[in-house]
Amino acid sequence: MTYVVGIIGAGQLARMMHEASIGLGIGVKLLAEAADSSAAQVIADVRVGDYTDPATVREFASGCDVVTFDHEHVPTAILEDLEAAGVAVRPGPKALVHAQDKAVMRSRLGAMGIPCPVNRVVGSPAELISFGDETGWPVIAKTTRGGYDGKGVFKVDSPDEAEEPFASGARGPGVGILAEEFIDFRRELSALVVRSPSGQAVAYPVTETVQTDGICAETTTPAPDLSADLAVQCQQLALRIAHELEVVGILAVELMQRPDGSVVVNELAMRPHNTGHWSIDGSHTSQFENHLRAVLDLPLGDPTVRDPWTVMVNVLGGSVSDLPAALLHCFARDPKLRVQLYGKDVKPGRKVGHVTAYGHDLASVRRRARHAGNYLMGLPDENVPDGGGADG
Numbered sequence: 001m002t003y004v005v006g007i008i009g010a011g012q013l014a015r016m017m018h019e020a021s022i023g024l025g026i027g028v029k030l031l032a033e034a035a036d037s038s039a040a041q042v043i044a045d046v047r048v049g050d051y052t053d054p055a056t057v058r059e060f061a062s063g064c065d066v067v068t069f070d071h072e073h074v075p076t077a078i079l080e081d082l083e084a085a086g087v088a089v090r091p092g093p094k095a096l097v098h099a100q101d102k103a104v105m106r107s108r109l110g111a112m113g114i115p116c117p118v119n120r121v122v123g124s125p126a127e128l129i130s131f132g133d134e135t136g137w138p139v140i141a142k143t144t145r146g147g148y149d150g151k152g153v154f155k156v157d158s159p160d161e162a163e164e165p166f167a168s169g170a171r172g173p174g175v176g177i178l179a180e181e182f183i184d185f186r187r188e189l190s191a192l193v194v195r196s197p198s199g200q201a202v203a204y205p206v207t208e209t210v211q212t213d214g215i216c217a218e219t220t221t222p223a224p225d226l227s228a229d230l231a232v233q234c235q236q237l238a239l240r241i242a243h244e245l246e247v248v249g250i251l252a253v254e255l256m257q258r259p260d261g262s263v264v265v266n267e268l269a270m271r272p273h274n275t276g277h278w279s280i281d282g283s284h285t286s287q288f289e290n291h292l293r294a295v296l297d298l299p300l301g302d303p304t305v306r307d308p309w310t311v312m313v314n315v316l317g318g319s320v321s322d323l324p325a326a327l328l329h330c331f332a333r334d335p336k337l338r339v340q341l342y343g344k345d346v347k348p349g350r351k352v353g354h355v356t357a358y359g360h361d362l363a364s365v366r367r368r369a370r371h372a373g374n375y376l377m378g379l380p381d382e383n384v385p386d387g388g389g390a391d392g
Contacts, residue, residue, distance in 0.1 A: 002027050003296050006061055008051050009070025010037035012342040012351065013272045013288075016280065017070075018043050020288035026296070031060045038342045039070070054078050061087045068249060068295045069271050072099045073146070090197070090248040090295040091270045098245055099270045102178050103144045112244055114237065115264045117256075118181040125162035131179040132159065141165035144176040153214060155182070185256035189223055189263065190275035191238035194250050194290040197297045201242060202290070203235040204283065204303040207275050209254075215351070216274040218369070219312045221282060221305065224362060234263060241268070250291045252276065274314070274351075279303070281338040281356045282310030307358040311369040315353040317346040319378030323353060330355070330372045337372050 003026050007014045010032030018028045018039060032040040032048050040046045049056040051074050058081070061067050066088040079093035098105040106119045118135050121144070122128045132139045143152035143165070154165045165177050188209045195201040208223035209216055222231065238253040245251075252273035254266040276287035285293075285301025293300050320326050323341050330337055334357070341353040353376065357369040374381040 003065045006064030006067040010039040011070050012038045014039035014070040016288045041343045066295045095245045095247045099268045120179050122179045128162045129159045135181045138182045140180040142178045186259050189255040191234040191253045192276045193238045194294050195242040196294045202300045202303045206231045206234045209275050221278050221310045249294045278310045278312040282358050308360050309362045309365045310358040311366045312356045313369045313373030315376045317350040321346050
């Protein structure tokens with residue numbers, strides 16, 4: 001028997017899920033936005049269609065053992081209809097809505113006693129100003145739905161800027177604004193867990209992430225200088241959220257660590273996540289394989305690290321247009337380097353791939369990953385000495 005997993009969305013996450021499916025003997029069926037999408041280039045069974053159209057999604061789901069996602073933008077009502085028709089949707093709409101709607105997420109986490117920034121849904125600039133006057137300026141304003149990679153997020157420094165989040169084009173119809181206290185965090189962390197329908201769950205080591213303009217630029221796993229007690233606390237928090245929300249598959253809990261060391265939840269994602277890309281080469285079982293195992297209710301794999309340190313650097317579109325040709329330098333310099341290119345046209349700031357280095361010395365591993373990432377983006381690399389080589 002061959003399982004068939006239907007993936008809605010055809011970006012790099014679906015592409016890497018497909019790679020993980022091959023060794024497991026799992027069939028993958030794809031609902032793509034366009035025929036040349038990242039995952040559509042490598043998957044044989046592709047349907048091009050609109051994931052917001054109920055009939056298209058219903059037809060796509062027929063013949064699938066389970067439906068899962070490359071993104072979280074499929075309307076909740078469509079997924080509820082699929083479940084009512086007997087389709088296994090994982091994660092299900094009751095869980096997924098907490099990653100789709102930030103107001104719903106904040107309300108539920110608050111009821112659970114999960115540490116979050118002070119927050120409030122605001123309906124007008126005046127209400128945003130009132131929130132800022134109460135909590136202090138600056139404040140963060142987020143569209144409740146649709147934002148990602150920094151889109152739909154506004155730092156509002158003073159009452160004079162309160163109009164911007166409500167301006168035409170900043171949000172779609174029916175999308176609200178969530179106001180949050182500004183947290184001058186020490187660093188950002190990611191707690192990645194995976195849960196199966198039968199309730200089995202495992203936690204990956206906590207990752208430190210570096211964001212640039214709202215986009216993940218670099219991850220280090222495990223997070224340096226994170227006490228064992230706080231690491232366990234972060235993992236337990238993520239496992240509790242996964243259990244309480246009945247998440248099936250990967251759950252990424254993005255955290256902000258305050259200067260006093262405490263953490264608060266920033267965002268949730270219920271799909272393979274950029275902060276878990278390191279696991280393809282740095283973990284015994286990648287997030288992509290474990291996501292597939294989870295949605296099919298297969299026993300989950302070991303999430304622990306293969307080497308003491310793993311650093312992943314995202315490759316964003318820059319001045320290098322021929323990325324495969326640029327690998328000549330990268331691989332000649334560092335035979336242990338691992339690279340994933342996403343098959344995308346190079347456009348400024350677009351995620352087109354990532355590089356991963358691993359080893360025993362964090363400084364060396366970080367230097368190797370940054371050098372390769374900078375080279376593929378066409379950026380200067382003054383801090384990386386020539387002949388850095390591979391860490392042993």
